[in-house]
Amino acid sequence: MRTVQIPAIAPRRTSEPEPDLTSMYVIHRAMLTDLRRLIKVLGGPARLRGSRDRAVRRYAGSILTEVHHHHANEDDLLWPIIARTAGHAVDLAPYTDDHEALAPVLDRCTTALGGDQRALGQALAALLDLLDDHIAEEESALLPIVARYVPYDAYVWAERQIARRASFGQLMFTAPWLVRHATAEEAARLLAGAGAPLRVLVALSRRGYARREREAFGAEGRA
Template sequence: MKNTEPNLLGITINHRSMRGDARRFADVTRAIADGSLPGTPGRARAIQQYLTSLCDGIHHHHQAEDDVLWPVLRETAGAEVDLAELTDDHKQLDPLLDRVRAEATALAAAPADRAAAGRLSDTLATLRDLLDEHIDDEERTVFPVIRRYVNHDQWQQVENAVRKGSKIGFELPRIERYATPDELADLRRTAGPVLLLMLAAVRPGFARRERVIFG
C-alpha cells in the first residue's frame, strides 16, 4: 500500500541544523572577539566559507517554502493556515543573511580584528534568535496542517524543490551531525546505500573544516 503520509523528518533536521549552526558560530566568533580563541587567517577563511554556504542554504530553504510549500498549503488547507507572520519573518531574514555574509568576509580580510569578530557574533546571535522563534512558530502551526492536509505526492514536490539547488556536499554532513541515531537509521532505510557512499565522500572534508574552525 502506498504511503500517503508526508514524512517531515528531512525538514525537521534541516531546521535543527540551521538553528544549531547559527548558535555555534555565534559562540565561536564571540570566542575570537574575546581573545579566548586565536583569530588566524585559516580559521577566518573557513568561517567565511562555511557561513556563506549556511546563508545560501537558509535563503534557499525559505524561498522554497514561499514558492512551493505556501501555495500547496493555501490550496489544500485554505483558511486553516495563516502564513502572513511566517512570510514576514522570511522578509526579515534576507537582509540579516546579507549582513552575515558581509561581516564574515570582513573578518576573513582582517582575521585578527576582534571587533570584526564581535560584530559578526552579534549578527549571528540575532540570526539565531530569529531562527529559533520562526522555526518554533512554523513547526507548531504549520506542521500539523501539513500532516492533516498535504498528501505524500504533494509533499514530495516540496522536498524536490528544497533539494534542487542545495549544496549536497555541505548539507549531507550537517544532516549526519544534527540527526539522532534513530533518524539517521530512518534516512538510511529510505535512501539506501547511496546515502552511505555520498556521506563517505564528503565526511572527511567537512571534518577537516570543523577542526580548522573549532580546534
C-alpha cells in the first residue's frame, strides 16, 4: 500500500455534521458474518471436493484480504486522524495492540488456505474470536469518539483514500460484498456517498459476486 500524507485536521465542532460511519459498521458485520459462514461450511460432516472446495478457499482468501486491508487502513489513515482530533479523549494503544495480535493469526489463516479443510476452519475460528472482541470494543468505545471529534469531511477524505489504495480486482469483490451485507437503508447511504465510478463498479460486479457466493455457500448459505 502506498503511504498517504495525513492533512492537518481540527476537531469537529459540535455545530458541524457528524461523520457517516455506515461503511465501518457494514464492513464489521460483513467480516464477522462471512467468517462464521466459512467456519460452518468448512466444519460440515462431509469434506468439500473439487470446485466447491476451490470456491470456498477462494472466497476465504478474499475475506482475509478484506480483514488485512481494513486494519492496515485503520492503522495508516483512521488512527492518525483520530489522534489529531481526539488524542486527548482516547488511548489508541489497545487497538494498535489488537492489530498486532491479529497479524500472526492472519498469517496462519493464509497458510491454511492451501492445507487441510478442518485446519483452515480452525484458523478462521481463531481469527473470528479475536475480531469479535476487537470489533465489539471498537463499536462500543471508539466509534462514538470518532463521531464526536472527527469532522465529516475528514472521514470522507479517509474513505476516498481507502478506495484509491485498493486494486481494481479487490474493489470488484469489496463493492458488491459491502452492499450484500448492508440493509437497504445502509446500501442507499453507501451508494450515495460512493461517487459515480464506484456505483458503476457495484452494478458491474454484483452478478459476479453473487455467483462466487453461490459457489462457496450454495443456495442455503445466504446469511
